[in-house]
Amino acid sequence: MTALAAETGTEPLTTTRKKGERRETAETMAARQREISVSEFFAKNRHLLGFDNPRKALLTTIKEAVDNCLDACEEAGILPDLLVQIEHLKDVGETRYRVTVQDNGPGIVRKQIEHIFGRLLYGSKFHRLKMSRGQQGIGISAAGMYGLMTTGKPVVIISKTAAKKPSHEVVLKMDTSKNRAEVVSETEHPEDDHWFPDGHGTRVVIELEGKYLKGRASVDEYLELTAIANPHARITFIAPPQSGDAGPARIEHPRAVEELPAETKEIQPHPHGIELGILIQMLERTESTTLSDFLQKDFCRVGPGTARSIAESAGLSARTNVKKVGHAEAEKLYKSIQGAKIMAPPTDCLSPIGAKVLLKGLEKGLKPDFIAVSSRPPAVYRGRPFLIEAGVAFGGDLPGDEPARVHRFANRVPLQYQQSACACFKAVVETDWKRYTLQQPRGSLPIGPLVVMIHMASVWVPFTSESKEAIADYDEIRKEMRLALQDCGRKLGIYLSRRERMRRQGERRHIFERYIGEIARACEAITGDPAQPLYEALLKTAQKKTAEADAMLDEEGRFIGKKDSLQNDDTVFMRESSDGGGERDDAPEPARAASDEDGEGKPRRKKQAGAAKEAPKKPGKKRGAGEDGGLFAGEQD
Amino acid sequence: MAKKTTKAATTAATAEAPRRRGSKATADATLLRIAQLGQHVRKVAMHTKEGDPSVEIPSRTLSNTRFNAKKRTLEMGDATQTRNLFNVGQARKFMQMMLQAAASKDLIQQDKTLSLRGMYYRSLHTIPGTKEKTFDDQSESDAILEDLEVGLGAMREELHVFAKKRGTMVGNITITDSGDEIDCRRMGSGGYAIPSICEPDVIRFGRCDAKFVLHVEKDTVWSRFNEDKFWQKHNCILTEGSGQPPRGVRRLLQRLNQELGLPIYCLLDCDPWGHYIYSVIKQGSINLAYESQRMAIPDAKFIGIRAEDYRRCELPPEVRIELNDKDTARAKQIAAYPWFERNRAWQKEIDLLLRNGFKMEVESLITKDISYVTETYVPARLKARDWLD
């Protein structure tokens, strides 16, 4: 502040006042004290919701809309078919955009439209524990609010719930002071209009101040990543024309799998996952009368026995009336719950992407040479079940010599901001990638043509803020992430050392094949005998020598034959021929283990390494007189 | 190598005209060795189980050289290194050796010679189907030719390969070089360029009145002596070898010493390099130890310049060139050579060099007078029989 004052030359804003005189009184303050509507709060603090700058605002708007579409389609059991369109309204202003997102979901009944799109903290997902993308009831209305605030333009929603029903077009304006929406106009389209070929769906149009740029954390990236984690969705993206484009660009993300993810179940909270305040709230709101009933019905994994023992160790009885549980008793009850042995929450409420689908998504999206994925069994944090899936993709089209990219997902939604605050990032950094033959500067991401992806599926993802950008760092979560990464890393390590081995081997055979032609021809010139038979004999030996080299030992001294552990692993994808695999397959089986090659039982590896070392393809200096080299190395004549 | 030469045709061709380059016997012996190498590769590749041809190459390292105290020359030991075709690190060299063997065979058959550089170009091409060249540079080819020499047990000259001519001669001698008579007394200011092949079948000695040979390190010093007609006044032969003398010069000096019984006196710089040159002339060099028999001159003398000359000749301090660390290390290394190790005079000489802490070039004597070296220094040393042996 002082710096600013000094810079601008303005006087500090202080008022002189007599000593002891109050600046404000309770009365003057009371005159200004009033309720703050959530919408007012977030309108002021829009960065909390991901609208900090025009570029991010555009992304957040699309993201909120798309997440909702996918949620709605899946809940209705419909394979999602999405259209995302960004129009650059240059005539209005350089930063003016119109976003249209349309789905083929169940639609929204007419009377809900103004609530959903006009009120913050209004939704179907907050009060339940179910794995879904949205969970707060803020998303789409915040986007609409941002659009209204920056452009004055209302949100347009068109929705149709069934083929035989009319579609409703509603134009909405939000009143932030009331956190309510005001319907500007509405139209009913009774006929089967062209918007929804499936007969149902929702279309949202928002005008806003934004900025469309490709690259990291762009809309393009968001859609690509969404396609990776949601290969069951088909997404069509119509992007505004970039300089040089004739018209809008159409980017298709075709559907890669035809099955919907397994339907997720809603669960009751687990007793170990709640705080005292929540317990008191639940006690107030419950419909049960007895404590035993309350514990059994409002929580999961509590049977009559457990309920009784919880009640009793809190000095209460199973039959105690819930309404009679005061603050002191609630505190005892809370302690007793924490101490009770209760089964972990059910995990059938989680729907992982699954190894097969993940592989497909990563392959389609990144075109790497190698992918390994790992799906951890469900685990629990704060009484909430969750599940970690991870994948590493290596090589191919990925850029090398750069820090790995980390693709983070929460309930299939890509997270593109606040990477370093995210538990995923921390888990990647604390994994020792050097063990898997990658470079990794201390405390940083590994280096290489590598993409690491982590997906957390949970009935409630603990985000660090309302903008849902980073996963909070719970020990249980980070540990699961680490285990999943190690699983993938180990497979990557096997693959990389195998690839390196094959590269060396290919090079060796190549070397021999390169020179034997020359040697055969030179021999013909020397002896006068034809080169061809000699060449063929040498070629045969070259192939035999390479086959022997195939049977080398791995780092741990284990014999590596043709079959290695990656071959039949369905959590692994390897691009054909990327590692000389084709060449390898036609090579004859090694005749014998290499270690007894020369009867001395010394590992062949060593020998090879020695030989390779003395392979001076390009002699740096003139060869000298051996160890006498020194100053006068080399005969001068 | 599309052209097919049968063995019969080869022999027929070589049987004809008398050879200019060495005798027919030598040529046939060398051709046989090269042919044996080719046969060996074929046999191992086509008719053995392992199928991995290899060649044995005597190692040219200090540890594989012996000083024969009786003959007072360096000799090569028995240690060899094996070069296998099917070894990642050796395959390329193996190929290069076969290429140069074939090239050499071609030269011998055509009765032509090529320089080291010529040989490099002769076998230089891109390997079909690759971007790789058979040789990256001449040094790679030079090294392979040395391998071939020791591997086949044939001299480079016998392979019809020679080095760049370096070295000059004038003096009271007439020779025949490839049939041309050359009177070394009438060579003007430039002198006779000593060829790289000085074997008896190329150079024959005619009338010789000279009583000794003065070999100087450099062309500049040699010119001084020639201009001052030193060889006339002292009835000798004057040679120069542009630093470390090439094999032709060494072979010529050795033959002058052996065949004509002329003593060889060397005038070299007072520094480790000068001492090394003397060592090479006298005992042979380490990587050509196998050539010592033909090259080494155990009787060669070192007449200067000496470490004591700085004071003895009262040279000005400007001529001193400080020894650097490398010089010092090298001097110590030379002092430890077996043929210097037990030589008291040489130990004293190197010791004084080290204590002086500076080296001196022969030209430093010019500070006394233009012809001091030719008129005073060398005659005085010779008269006093003051030299190192």
Ligand SMILES: Nc1ncnc2c1ncn2[C@@H]1O[C@H](COP(=O)(O)OP(=O)(O)OP(=O)(O)O)[C@@H](O)[C@H]1O
């Ligand atoms: N395209 C749609 N089709 C059907 N229902 C929708 C659609 N979009 C939103 N809804 C309904 O509107 C509700 C509010 O959506 P909103 O995005 O505001 O919150 P949310 O998705 O529940 O949570 P979050 O703030 O985390 O996104 C949703 O819970 C859902 O029931």
Ligand SMILES: [Mg+2]
């Ligand atoms: Mg939402």
